[in-house]
Amino acid sequence: MQGIFKGLWQRIAAFRAIFRPELAAFVACLAMAGVAIGASSLLGPDSVRAEGSPVRPVQGHSGVASCAGSTCHGRSVADGTVVRQDELLRWQEESSPTGAHSRAWRVVLEPRGQAILRRLGLDGAGAQRECAGCHASPGAARVADGVDCEACHGASSGWLATHYTVGASHSRNVAQGMTDLVKPQVKAQVCLDCHYSGDAMGQFIAHRIMAAGHPRISFELDLFTTLQAHHDEDADYVQRKGGKSNAMRMWAVGQAEAVKRSLELFSQPARAVDGIFPEFSFYDCHSCHRRIYDGDAGANVTAVPNPGRPLDPGTPPYNDENMIMLLAAAKVVAPDAAAAFDARAKAFHRAMLVGRGETVAAAQALRQSADALSSRFAGSSFSREQTFAIMDSIASDAIGERFTDYEGAVQSVMAVDTLLGGMVNQGMVSASSAAALRVQINQAYAAVRDPNGFQPIAFRRALGGAVRSIRSLR
Numbered sequence: 001m002q003g004i005f006k007g008l009w010q011r012i013a014a015f016r017a018i019f020r021p022e023l024a025a026f027v028a029c030l031a032m033a034g035v036a037i038g039a040s041s042l043l044g045p046d047s048v049r050a051e052g053s054p055v056r057p058v059q060g061h062s063g064v065a066s067c068a069g070s071t072c073h074g075r076s077v078a079d080g081t082v083v084r085q086d087e088l089l090r091w092q093e094e095s096s097p098t099g100a101h102s103r104a105w106r107v108v109l110e111p112r113g114q115a116i117l118r119r120l121g122l123d124g125a126g127a128q129r130e131c132a133g134c135h136a137s138p139g140a141a142r143v144a145d146g147v148d149c150e151a152c153h154g155a156s157s158g159w160l161a162t163h164y165t166v167g168a169s170h171s172r173n174v175a176q177g178m179t180d181l182v183k184p185q186v187k188a189q190v191c192l193d194c195h196y197s198g199d200a201m202g203q204f205i206a207h208r209i210m211a212a213g214h215p216r217i218s219f220e221l222d223l224f225t226t227l228q229a230h231h232d233e234d235a236d237y238v239q240r241k242g243g244k245s246n247a248m249r250m251w252a253v254g255q256a257e258a259v260k261r262s263l264e265l266f267s268q269p270a271r272a273v274d275g276i277f278p279e280f281s282f283y284d285c286h287s288c289h290r291r292i293y294d295g296d297a298g299a300n301v302t303a304v305p306n307p308g309r310p311l312d313p314g315t316p317p318y319n320d321e322n323m324i325m326l327l328a329a330a331k332v333v334a335p336d337a338a339a340a341f342d343a344r345a346k347a348f349h350r351a352m353l354v355g356r357g358e359t360v361a362a363a364q365a366l367r368q369s370a371d372a373l374s375s376r377f378a379g380s381s382f383s384r385e386q387t388f389a390i391m392d393s394i395a396s397d398a399i400g401e402r403f404t405d406y407e408g409a410v411q412s413v414m415a416v417d418t419l420l421g422g423m424v425n426q427g428m429v430s431a432s433s434a435a436a437l438r439v440q441i442n443q444a445y446a447a448v449r450d451p452n453g454f455q456p457i458a459f460r461r462a463l464g465g466a467v468r469s470i471r472s473l474r
């Protein structure tokens with residue numbers, strides 16, 4: 001392994017073994033061969049120009065061809081003096097997660113995408129309406145380029161001509177309209193538009209779409225940033241951007257922003273209600289998708305009580321995966337605010353039993369707490385001690401008894417993986433001692449391998465084992 005991928009393959013391989021099993025073997029293979037992910041099976045430049053029908057052109061979007069020049073971001077080797085300049089190639093790398101965005105529209109046209117469209121009764125125009133907001137770049141003239149550079153970096157008309165010239169600086173580029181992805185809050189909001197849901201057309205992943213065969217969405221800001229990275233955090237980056245990125249901060253801010261996003265969308269009647277039904281995608285999937293046993297005297301009730309969600313049996317609980325992580329982080333980094341956040345979260349869950357008005361009011365209060373925590377995290381440095389304490393907090397009894405559902409459990413494994421990786425990156429823990437703990441972390445991943453067979457108690461044991469072994473590094 002070399003360059004930016006040093007040490008990352010383990011995280012990538014572990015994540016993909018769970019969520020993309022069909023590609024995990026590939027990653028493991030590369031890792032063993034010591035090959036940098038992203039160096040094989042390149043697409044020709046023509047793929048960038050594949051035809052696609054026009055959608056919602058937005059002013060200022062130049063399109064990927066404008067970034068692709070061989071003296072710009074289209075080099076075949078990463079030998080740029082400031083940035084790598086092979087970003088296009090990496091974005092096009094089909095077989096790795098860094099290339100997922102370039103194929104985002106194509107997957108809609110492939111059999112799984114077509115089957116989803118068919119079940120929803122959507123034609124081409126319907127696909128543009130329901131899918132293009134996430135599977136293409138909002139603002140691009142064509143959908144065929146998938147999620148292009150400007151989907152994340154911002155429409156470029158204001159800065160395209162000047163961002164590489166003498167005198168360019170990150171702050172000047174940002175002033176001219178480039179998205180400031182260095183800021184964790186800004187980046188989280190960009191990613192969440194598609195990796196949770198957004199407000200724009202075609203950016204809402206309703207239960208209808210999942211029930212038609214769409215994969216469920218799972219996101220963690222730092223892990224996904226790592227998976228799609230196409231930049232080096234070298235001396236030059238540190239100088240231009242004021243330091244290396246901080247994975248712990250990114251994780252914590254990502255959790256707070258996800259809570260905010262979820263509550264914002266839920267507060268809009270058009271999003272939260274579908275006919276006489278609530279929009280099911282806001283709730284924990286397995287609370288409804290459970291088995292029923294007609295056994296002896298109701299002995300086979302499988303739901304486990306959850307003190308974080310004081311609800312009656314049989315009421316679908318709001319998906320609180322990010323709220324649990326946010327509470328675990330707040331207890332360490334903002335202890336004075338943690339109890340209030342927890343109280344507001346409980347009040348929000350409980351309000352569901354009363355009425356929509358009450359629930360939306362409780363959602364607003366909870367959103368405010370999450371917003372305040374997001375800002376505090378964005379200004380915190382996350383010391384070694386704090387990071388260890390957050391992992392302990394995640395595995396503590398008080399937090400552990402909230403992992404009654406699959407989604408929260410998955411978040412906690414990604415969190416532990418991310419926090420450990422972050423400490424390695426910051427030089428707080430050596431890469432070799434972290435690598436030695438891989439077995440335990442992979443056991444925690446294995447405990448969330450089968451969503452339908454999820455067992456809260458066994459899961460807690462696996463997570464506790466991983467965190468205990470990490471604690472030995474303290």
Ligand code: HEC
Nearest residue numbers: 107108112113116130131134194195196197202203204205
């Ligand atoms: C809110 C954004 C959003 C919307 C709306 C959306 N998708 Fe997706 N879709 C995603 C994301 C994100 C993934 C990748 C999930 C992952 O790997 O984490 C995905 C994955 C997929 C996949 C699997 C791709 C693969 O590589 O296996 C298909 C197929 C798909 N979407 C089709 C559709 C279709 C068809 C529609 C419209 C009916 C649609 N999507 C609407 C965000 C969205």
Ligand code: HEC
Nearest residue numbers: 067073083087088091101147148149152181182230231237
């Ligand atoms: C899914 C979102 C996304 C897409 C799509 C994307 N990028 Fe990026 N890019 C990022 C993020 C996040 C960073 C890291 C920014 C940072 O830390 O300053 C980055 C970093 C970069 C950097 C290095 C910046 C620096 O200061 O070192 C360049 C250059 C770049 N991207 C160019 C491109 C090009 C060209 C494309 C299209 C071929 C592209 N990106 C597509 C999100 C994206």
Ligand code: HEC
Nearest residue numbers: 097100103104107134135147151190191194224225227228
């Ligand atoms: C405009 C919508 C959009 C935005 C913005 C976006 N993504 Fe994505 N992303 C997608 C879609 C759609 C897919 C799935 C494509 C596929 O399966 O080929 C995806 C896939 C990915 C994958 C691959 C996941 C896997 O399972 O292999 C990663 C990693 C990822 N995105 C990270 C990010 C990050 C980090 C950001 C923010 C900096 C971001 N994305 C912003 C739409 C988006």
Ligand code: HEC
Nearest residue numbers: 207210211212213216280281283284285286287288289316
């Ligand atoms: C409030 C209850 C409820 C919640 C919560 C819920 N679902 Fe569903 N789901 C249903 C119902 C009802 C159906 C339709 C069953 C039928 O067609 O027989 C369904 C159908 C489905 C199907 C199609 C299953 C099939 O075999 O046809 C999938 C897939 C699905 N849901 C995924 C999810 C995911 C993913 C989540 C979480 C994000 C979720 N559901 C949350 C009630 C729920």
